[in-house]
Amino acid sequence: MIQTLVATLMWALVASLLIFRRKRTDRSITYAALTIAIAMTLNVDAAYSAVDRLLGGTNLATLIADALLMTGLFFLGRGVMKTGEYRPRLVRAAVSIPVLLVALLAITASFLLIDRGTTTTRFMIDLGAQPAAAVYSIINFTYCLVIVVAMLVLAIRQYRHNTGIQHLPAALLSLGSAFGVALCLAVIVMDVAHATGHLDLMHTIQSAYDPLSVLTFVFLCAGFAIQPAVRRAQxxxxxxxxxxxxxxxxxxxxxxxxxxxxxxxxxxxxxxxxxxxxxxxxxxxxxxxxxxxxxxxxxxxxxxxxxxxxxxxxxxxxxxxxxxxxxxxxxxxxxx
Known part of the structure; x- marks a missing residue:
């Protein structure tokens, strides 16, 4: 249910960006939204099962969805960075192509070491006890964390320097990024807890996963969707x-x-x-x-x-x- 909601939010964002940003030369945010929307759609159980069955039924769809998510976040981070002149070196490094390629190679290598079995829509719940699966997820969400932190820094900077109604999209992006940071940290802690056998800790943090996911995507989608509307109003x-x-x-x-x-x-x-x-x-x-x-x-x-x-x-x-x-x-x- 949550994955369906998130996928719907992302496709709504894609539609709004295609309508309101169609004349802009920089399409980073539109590409990001489209890529993340596809990734989130693959996380919907029915879509995941159908796609993975076509790929041989070995959960290869998980790797594809996560790679798309990382690529989408890469474009998203670059899009946010291009909206302002404040581009610190660490932020530029975080949203660079080499960092993305290294992260993609790392998750691919660790994914191949996982004993994946047959198609499962609960990949990390069923397989997360394997060290290779934990490493896979930690690398994935560490990269996501780096990008979201960079977005948070840029969004806060934009909020401080904006005036009037321009505060609104920056505030929404700041909130979405903050919830995204919390989400990534929660997943990393769950991965470590699962791999080390601390299941009580994992289940405790797991209860926060769905709310954090929804809040992250709601605020980020709202922030990116409202930016063109604010510019048009101005x-x-x-x-x-x-x-x-x-x-x-x-x-x-x-x-x-x-x-x-x-x-x-x-x-x-x-x-x-x-x-x-x-x-x-x-x-x-x-x-x-x-x-x-x-x-x-x-x-x-x-x-x-x-x-x-x-x-x-x-x-x-x-x-x-x-x-x-x-x-x-x-x-x-x-x-x-």
């Missing part, structure tokens, strides 16, 4: 603010272009085809040109100068424009 808010600032400068702009005709008069078609920010930039430039042209006299009030500076700050990415600019009525309201 983009729309910025566009609205751009239009508002342009409308507030419209009267001053017309005065400036009457005093000193600019591109808007020389090539109206080109000027009208600009995007909102390009148009605002044109408005600011033509007002500034009129102010500094020694051939004419064009003075503006202190309020207009403040408005112009806020518009310039908005174009270069300052949030002060968003905070201080008063709302502008819709065109229909102004004309009524």
């Amino acid at each position: 983009h729309r808010a910025r566009q609205r603010q751009t239009v508002a600032l342009t409308a507030q400068l419209e009267s001053l702009w017309h005065q400036a272009t009457r005093a000193r005709p600019g591109l808007s008069q020389a090539d109206p078609l080109a000027a009208s085809s600009e995007d909102p920010e390009g148009h605002l930039h044109r408005v600011i430039v033509e007002i500034r040109d009129a102010m500094i042209d020694p051939r004419i006299t064009f003075d503006i009030s202190t309020d207009d100068r403040d408005l112009l500076e806020r518009a310039e700050s908005h174009l270069v990415g300052s949030d002060s424009a968003l905070a201080t600019t008063s709302p502008v009525p819709y065109v229909e309201e102004r004309e009524s």
Whole structure:
């Protein structure tokens, strides 16, 4: 049941990423989600049994699923790292290709040493007492732990440096990564306890496995799914603010272009085809040109100068424009 829920969450994340991130050139997170979704699907009992039967019934599907999970986490870690400029050396090393390849070779070698028997959907429960199986699982989850710790470091860093609604995805990713760290540590302790015969300890920790799995994937999926939505909301808010600032400068702009005709008069078609920010930039430039042209006299009030500076700050990415600019009525309201 838990594996089905996790697989469903991952496929929902894949769908959302394909919809909202389809125009992005970096597809690391999308590849990661797809790879992990396949891995989680293979962990569903019915899917696992069917696939392993096709592979000879020797639990080879376990190795494939775990290798896919590790590869997916590799892409996930790289995707998180690329979202910011903070890339410490240890994090870069953790999400490097050599580390992934070494980990994959290590789990493959240890997997081949396990007396696997026939297909079982309870691989570690049935076979975890074997030292080779314990080593296999410990290597697997140690690699996962390294990647998740790297993601946690990056997510916390992003949370500290983000503002406003940008805190939300970083907070969700931080929580998901923290639960992921706890999950990996719990599995490693269970592996050691199982291999050394401390079954009471194993069963005690085992009760936390399912909740930690769900919490890890719920928060990570929510964090990655909400990132594009937050960016889109911010983009729309910025566009609205751009239009508002342009409308507030419209009267001053017309005065400036009457005093000193600019591109808007020389090539109206080109000027009208600009995007909102390009148009605002044109408005600011033509007002500034009129102010500094020694051939004419064009003075503006202190309020207009403040408005112009806020518009310039908005174009270069300052949030002060968003905070201080008063709302502008819709065109229909102004004309009524």
